[in-house]
Amino acid sequence: SQQGEEDPQALSIQEGENATMNCSYKTSINNLQWYRQNSGRGLVHLILIRSNEREKHSGRLRVTLDTSKKSSSLLITASRAADTASYFCATDGAGGTSYGKLTFGQGTILTVHP
């Protein structure tokens, strides 16, 4: 089964609104990453947050991590039509079968309407 599970599966908002996507995972991790994938393209790394960090910012992106709840959220503020894409979380299992490799969730499809 997937280590990371995103919700919602799809999110539709208007330009200028904020978009929040969530990721839950099952096992302990060393770090959690978020990636974006535009339609027909490869994945692009957005941000990495380590297990000893609680929050991280990069431009309009804000990521939080709650290791006690095994969950993370990605907030995109003041969204733009160009933010339309699929967003994936990826976790490196600190133990078990996921150890030493990144496992991706199923993704959230974000649509930002102009």
Add this chain to the structure above:
Amino acid sequence: DAGVIQSPRHEVTEMGQEVTLRCKPISGHDYLFWYRQTMMRGLELLIYFNNNVPIDDSGMPEDRFSAKMPNASFSTLKIQPSEPRDSAVYFCASSRGAPTGELFFGEGSRLTVL
């Protein structure tokens, strides 16, 4: 710097034919990954290499799949014989220093097996 380069971008073949997908990682990156993406199963890690040596091939679906990395700048993923259920987008990614750090993805090879 050029990113990860994959070829072909699109491949349509008939069941039973051999398929070879190619990847050139980013220069200086010592890890190379092959992922497969489908609607049903999401993004799955097939195999990864460190310094041209296969480290984990537990995701390779069956003996019909093989991957090689003859040198630091080239890798192939071969499917022989191909089947319709192999239809997917195959991504190559590379990273530097760790298998669970930031991955740089290619644009993918979309394979359709008829």
